[in-house]
Amino acid sequence: DGGITQSPKYLFRKEGQNVTLSCEQNLNHDAMYWYRQDPGQGLRLIYYSQIVNDFQKGDIAEGYSVSREKKESFPLTVTSAQKNPTAFYLCASSLYSSTDTQYFGPGTRLTVL
Amino acid sequence: AQSVTQLGSHVSVSEGALVLLRCNYSSSVPPYLFWYVQYPNQGLQLLLKYTSAATLVKGINGFEAEFKKSETSFHLTKPSAHMSDAAEYFCAVSSNTNAGKSTFGDGTTLTVKP
Numbered sequence: 001d002g003g004i005t006q007s008p009k010y011l012f013r014k015e016g017q018n019v020t021l022s023c024e025q026n027l028n029h030d031a032m033y034w035y036r037q038d039p040g041q042g043l044r045l046i047y048y049s050q051i052v053n054d055f056q057k058g059d060i061a062e063g064y065s066v067s068r069e070k071k072e073s074f075p076l077t078v079t080s081a082q083k084n085p086t087a088f089y090l091c092a093s094s095l096y097s098s099t100d101t102q103y104f105g106p107g108t109r110l111t112v113l
Numbered sequence: 114a115q116s117v118t119q120l121g122s123h124v125s126v127s128e129g130a131l132v133l134l135r136c137n138y139s140s141s142v143p144p145y146l147f148w149y150v151q152y153p154n155q156g157l158q159l160l161l162k163y164t165s166a167a168t169l170v171k172g173i174n175g176f177e178a179e180f181k182k183s184e185t186s187f188h189l190t191k192p193s194a195h196m197s198d199a200a201e202y203f204c205a206v207s208s209n210t211n212a213g214k215s216t217f218g219d220g221t222t223l224t225v226k227p
């Protein structure tokens with residue numbers, strides 16, 4: 001079954017800790033994205049990558065970091081510099097760019113205690 | 114620059130009634146427009162997509178949307194609502210000159226009353 005997976009589904013973090021969210025796809029897509037979703041605010045783009053070993057900042061990249069060492073994987077690290085990290089995080093992929101349909105993972109809900 | 118405005122954060126309809134969810138966009142170049150649906154605690158799924166081939170786009174589950182350039186609108190409709198349509202709906206815009214980035218609206222929550 002082709003698709004995009006995210007783990008874990010729920011994640012709890014203490015203040016001051018870094019945490020890494022996993023995103024894997026087996027759709028052979030070139031482009032991958034990370035979004036943050038807060039109630040009533042839609043989706044905001046954190047980072048995106050259109051090719052292996054390259055990625056670009058989105059609209060709210062501060063306090064986050066990513067890597068794209070493999071085509072299938074695009075992990076997101078939420079660092080202690082992110083002032084308000086509690087949110088629902090969505091990973092997506094598309095064939096080449098954002099003009100193609102994006103396929104979304106099931107999301108990770110991060111709560112900072 | 115590109116942007117999306119979804120008018121109405123909450124829409125409530127009766128089962129069997131017309132569904133109309135409004136989306137207006139802004140784009141300095143020809144846009145690609147999308148409607149996605151999200152069920153609670155899940156990711157988004159594509160309903161339909163406009164890519165300039167036809168102004169009336171048909172999607173899954175009986176939904177359709179019409180691209181109106183003069184009104185910069187891409188409203189989503191369904192003739193008869195089902196209980197299973199209750200969800201959050203997002204309109205999104207992208208373009209070839211900004212190919213890495215989509216801009217999403219704030220979403221509209223659809224409630225269907227029995």
